[in-house]
Amino acid sequence: MFAAAFGFGCTSTPTEARLIEENLNVAVAQIGSLNRSSLETGTPRIPSTYADGEIKYVPTDDWVSGFFAGTLWHMYRLTGDEQWAESARRHTDILDSVQYLTWHHDVGFMINCSYGNALRFAPTAADTAVMVTAARSLATRYSPETGTILSWNVDRGWQAERGWRFPVIIDNMMNLELLFKAAEFSGDSSLYDIAVSHADRTLAEHFREDGSCYHVVDYDPETGAVRRRCTAQGYADESSWARGQAWAIYGYTLCYRYTGDERYMRHAEKVCRFVMEHPNMPEDMVPYWDFDAPNIPDACRDASSAAVIASALYELYTYDNDPQMKERADRIVASLSTPAYRAAVGENGGFLLMHSVGSIPHGSSIDVPLNYADYYLLEALLRKQNIEKGEPVLQ
Ligand code: GLY
Numbered sequence: 001m002f003a004a005a006f007g008f009g010c011t012s013t014p015t016e017a018r019l020i021e022e023n024l025n026v027a028v029a030q031i032g033s034l035n036r037s038s039l040e041t042g043t044p045r046i047p048s049t050y051a052d053g054e055i056k057y058v059p060t061d062d063w064v065s066g067f068f069a070g071t072l073w074h075m076y077r078l079t080g081d082e083q084w085a086e087s088a089r090r091h092t093d094i095l096d097s098v099q100y101l102t103w104h105h106d107v108g109f110m111i112n113c114s115y116g117n118a119l120r121f122a123p124t125a126a127d128t129a130v131m132v133t134a135a136r137s138l139a140t141r142y143s144p145e146t147g148t149i150l151s152w153n154v155d156r157g158w159q160a161e162r163g164w165r166f167p168v169i170i171d172n173m174m175n176l177e178l179l180f181k182a183a184e185f186s187g188d189s190s191l192y193d194i195a196v197s198h199a200d201r202t203l204a205e206h207f208r209e210d211g212s213c214y215h216v217v218d219y220d221p222e223t224g225a226v227r228r229r230c231t232a233q234g235y236a237d238e239s240s241w242a243r244g245q246a247w248a249i250y251g252y253t254l255c256y257r258y259t260g261d262e263r264y265m266r267h268a269e270k271v272c273r274f275v276m277e278h279p280n281m282p283e284d285m286v287p288y289w290d291f292d293a294p295n296i297p298d299a300c301r302d303a304s305s306a307a308v309i310a311s312a313l314y315e316l317y318t319y320d321n322d323p324q325m326k327e328r329a330d331r332i333v334a335s336l337s338t339p340a341y342r343a344a345v346g347e348n349g350g351f352l353l354m355h356s357v358g359s360i361p362h363g364s365s366i367d368v369p370l371n372y373a374d375y376y377l378l379e380a381l382l383r384k385q386n387i388e389k390g391e392p393v394l395q
Contacts, residue, residue: 016330016388020381023337024078026345027352027378031075034350035087038068044091049358049368050349060095063106067375069095070113074378077121078385085122092118099134105151107138108175113375116181128185135182135191138175142194145224147201149175149194151216158362165227166219170206170244173199173251180258192258199255203267205229206248211274212240212291213248233359239292242305243357245275250312256319257394265319268312275309276328284335285328289357300366303341304356304373306332311376314383318393326387333380343369353377 037055038045045057048064058065072088075081092114101107111134119127141150143166151169152159159167176195183192205226206213215231234241252268255261275281280291286306293299310332317325336342336353343354351369358365383393 013388016384019334019337020385020388023333023342023377023381026342027075028079029345030343030348030350030352031071031374032350033346034068035072037350038091039087044087044094046091046094046371047350048371049365050351051365051368055349060098061101063104063109064371065095065098066110066113066115067371070117071371071375071378073114073117073121074375074382077382078378089118089122096130099130100137101134102137102140103153105138105141105149105172105175107134108172108178110134112175112178112181116178119181131178132182132186132188135178135186138178139191139194142198143219143221143224145221146219147197147224148172148219149198159232162232164216164218166221168202168206168217168219169215169232170202170213170251171247173202173255174247176251177254177258180254195255196259199252199264203252203263207267207271211270213244213271215241215244231361233361235290235293235360239290240274240278241290242275242287242302243289243308245271245287245291246305246308246312249275249316250308253312253316253319257315265316268316269320269322272309272313272316272325272328284338284340285332286335286341286355289360300357300360301341301355302357303336303353304370304376306336306341307353307373307376307380310336311380311383314380314387315393318387329380329384333377333384336377 034047038047046065046068047055048058049056069088069091072084072091076084076088095114098107098110115127115130146166148168149172150166151172152167154160154164179191179195183189205217214229215234217226218228220227230237231241248271249268252264255264278291280296286301286303288296288299289302310329313325313329341353341355348354348369351374353373354369355367356370356373360366386393386395
């Protein structure tokens with residue numbers, strides 16, 4: 001069951017091919033086991049992490065709900081084995097109602113990682129409609145005053161206690177992919193315009209001179225003015241939360257993909273320089289959870305940030321042709337493939353990567369596997385494989 005199968009063209013070196021093959025063999029065993037666990041009750045469940053000896057499952061409206069379906073789609077693309085596609089489809093279809101979700105911005109992550117990958121690898125006619133409906137749901141959160149999409153509602157949960165009025169988080173850049181794709185499918189240019197507006201205002205307001213970004217920018221919903229720049233998941237308002245930097249690199253790279261606007265590519269490069277040249281970036285290029293964490297070098301690493309950055313840099317490399325981009329991505333992938341980060345087969349609840357951080361300020365998911373770390377590692381491997389074969393990176 002779930003055999004690994006792939007071949008390389010003449011551009012790939014045996015070492016690179018072996019690294020991918022070896023990762024894939026581990027992934028077949030680990031994700032295969034996670035997949036079996038998720039189906040144990042007969043209805044697909046969504047594994048998010050592993051803690052206290054148990055796989056933790058999340059409901060469909062959780063922001064991470066699309067990553068496991070996406071992981072299964074990546075496994076299908078990497079192996080060509082139809083059994084992965086079958087399970088990916090089952091885990092995708094349970095997210096059908098998410099297309100109508102309007103109470104947070106993460107509908108982009110949730111639908112694009114599941115249905116978006118279904119559309120790439122084994123599309124059905126219904127997938128396009130789901131993407132467009134989801135994009136329209138996301139667009140309901142757009143404000144012409146701020147020029148951005150509202151990330152979090154401020155009338156519920158811990159967000160209600162922060163005094164924010166219109167918080168936008170850097171993570172929101174990742175949701176723009178759904179808007180760009182839906183604009184193409186539907187011909188509705190307003191979805192494209194919203195994505196561009198959000199990217200432009202975020203570029204203007206979220207970043208410091210050195211290329212690093214704030215996590216949260218709170219706007220005045222009436223005037224559109226910035227009220228405050230701060231953090232929710234980072235160490236401090238003026239610190240650089242690692243995953244935020246990763247979302248920024250990935251987000252502006254994808255904006256370049258859809259718009260061809262060089263400013264976005266240059267901006268992704270600038271954030272990349274900040275991260276890669278930071279004195280607190282470890283030798284193995286797996287960042288601490290925050291570049292300014294107080295207890296470096298004893299602070300937790302965040303494998304999920306590393307995986308997101310690697311995946312983004314493979315794509316960026318194909319646009320700017322800077323060999324450093326690929327070298328850095330390769331270095332991250334090589335580090336994540338060592339026993340320091342990648343679990344041994346049979347361990348880690350079936351997740352591939354250990355040592356990610358959800359949110360230290362919230363005391364949640366600290367130094368654990370996270371389904372999005374695995375998702376972006378597999379995406380990075382797929383992109384690397386495409387590059388090594390001389391094929392389009394996003395194929
Ligand atoms: N989007 C939430 C996170 O990166 O933790």
